Amino acid sequence: MNSKAQLQEQLRQRLERVHERMAEAAVRANRRPDDVKLVAVSKTHPAEIIRQAIVAGVTDLGENRVQEAEAKIPEVGRQGARWHLIGHLQSNKARRAVELFDVIHSLDSAALARRLDRACGEMGREELPVLIQIDLGQEATKSGAAESEVPEIIDAIRQSQRLRLTGLMTLPPYFDDPEQARPFFRRLRELRDELRAQRVFGESSGELSMGMTHDYEVAIEEGATMVRVGTAIFGARESKTQD
Ligand SMILES: *Cc1c(COP(=O)(O)O)cnc(C)c1O
Numbered sequence: 001m002n003s004k005a006q007l008q009e010q011l012r013q014r015l016e017r018v019h020e021r022m023a024e025a026a027v028r029a030n031r032r033p034d035d036v037k038l039v040a041v042s043k044t045h046p047a048e049i050i051r052q053a054i055v056a057g058v059t060d061l062g063e064n065r066v067q068e069a070e071a072k073i074p075e076v077g078r079q080g081a082r083w084h085l086i087g088h089l090q091s092n093k094a095r096r097a098v099e100l101f102d103v104i105h106s107l108d109s110a111a112l113a114r115r116l117d118r119a120c121g122e123m124g125r126e127e128l129p130v131l132i133q134i135d136l137g138q139e140a141t142k143s144g145a146a147e148s149e150v151p152e153i154i155d156a157i158r159q160s161q162r163l164r165l166t167g168l169m170t171l172p173p174y175f176d177d178p179e180q181a182r183p184f185f186r187r188l189r190e191l192r193d194e195l196r197a198q199r200v201f202g203e204s205s206g207e208l209s210m211g212m213t214h215d216y217e218v219a220i221e222e223g224a225t226m227v228r229v230g231t232a233i234f235g236a237r238e239s240k241t242q243d
């Protein structure tokens with residue numbers, strides 16, 4: 001067996017294992033396994049590996065930096081999978097993000113919403129699905145909007161021509177014990193339920209993008225509809241880019 005075939009087999013097995021565990025977590029919470037989507041986080045991994053992951057069955061890919069994605073996405077192509085931006089987006093990169101990504105999980109300010117809407121107009125893009133990233137951790141290294149900022153972000157999306165709010169995203173503080181992340185996932189679900197009651201997600205019920213390699217099962221038990229899993233699929237990254 002050559003190394004390409006070995007890699008292919010390894011990716012296939014890891015994906016199968018993640019899908020199994022996702023399904024088990026869904027069933028524990030009386031949910032349907034089909035209601036949870038896997039976003040394979042490919043940051044730091046080269047285009048060649050990503051192509052193999054698509055062959056192994058990956059349909060959605062997550063990248064956290066526009067600059068890195070700029071090199072990789074054109075190489076892998078847009079046809080094989082949907083591309084999700086999951087890391088902080090600086091407003092001077094809004095145009096590039098609109099060009100490269102299918103979905104943005106990291107909308108964290110009203111100003112960025114206005115910027116993205118303008119970029120969509122300039123590039124002739126009809127619609128951009130976005131999730132609001134909410135910081136529930138009150139950390140010093142804050143990523144995401146505070147809960148108190150959410151109404152003004154929703155207003156900016158309402159006033160936009162091309163942004164469509166599809167859900168909420170969070171990245172809880174890191175805990176060795178994933179059980180400690182549970183209250184953060186639960187809080188995001190409660191917020192989603194409150195916003196859904198106000199019909200801010202239109203006809204859809206509101207996605208919950210939450211859970212990574214070490215806590216995706218807990219996130220699914222708490223209602224995640226998209227989990228963002230990197231290490232369990234692609235193996236450990238050489239450099240940590242946790243943004
Ligand atoms: C890197 C990253 C992930 C995936 O992390 P793993 O622990 O490798 O599964 C998920 N979400 C965000 C925002 C990330 O930056």
